[in-house]
Amino acid sequence: MNGLTIQEAAATTGWSSRMLRYIEHEGLIAPRRSSAGYRLYGPEQLQRLRTLRELLQEHEMSLGDAGFALRLNRESDLRDAVEAWFEASPSKPDEVPASDWLRWEQEKHQRLLAEAAR
Amino acid sequence: MNGLTIQEAAATTGWSSRMLRYIEHEGLIAPRRSSAGYRLYGPEQLQRLRTLRELLQEHEMSLGDAGFALRLNRESDLRDAVEAWFEASPSKPDEVPASDWLRWEQEKHQRLLAEAAR
């Protein structure tokens, strides 16, 4: 019976065993099972688990995001649909919503000041 | 003042005006503003809103997923990191030194765990 049990895997990857089950439940990383149904984590899974951990922490993303990335990777039609969404707008050169908004706020402020001065 | 007001945009895209504000708040689609701050939706935004709607419904994804797709599209380092995660495991039979190293590492961990358990 080679491979780490869930507890050992938890210890070496930084997840809790509870979360390892959750991650599997979410379809992200599924270890193989022993004949009695025990989860057995191999080197590949351990690596993926560690990398996943970094990924989430380093890039401020959620498990759901990772799951979606996976879908994007597997389902080509989904990838195409998303791609199509990106292109669903006649060439707007660049979009900077935040700064536009800021500028507009300033103008509003000035307008209000001008009005108050009257 | 050209462009549809929020209510009109809602009517033609199938979203509620509340959701149009929410979608903007989430950074997905931001219309430009009139001088008084009114949202003005142009054809591109309307198109994106309709496509977004289909996308979510047809592919069982959430606004958050769409937001993440957008990030993935803009942030190349994020894209790379996710890509790296995908490649962090798949049964590559022999990547000569790495697998030996990994196995050795695991055994070490196991030894340490066993020792700690005593």
Place this chain on the structure above:
DNA sequence: CCAACCTTGACACAACCGTGGTAAGGTTGG
């Protein structure tokens, strides 16, 4: 001028996410 819009901000609420815990029972290795 006024009705009918628009704005932001807030309260509400169900559904889900992330996470821990606990219970009841099976497996295993010394």
Place this chain on the structure above:
DNA sequence: CCAACCTTACCACGGTTGTGTCAAGGTTGG
């Protein structure tokens, strides 16, 4: 045989998402 694991299935609970609604106030077109 038994302690120490493992399994699934639940309860709990704070945080986030998605959505409606309402209030207080500004804008606009006829």
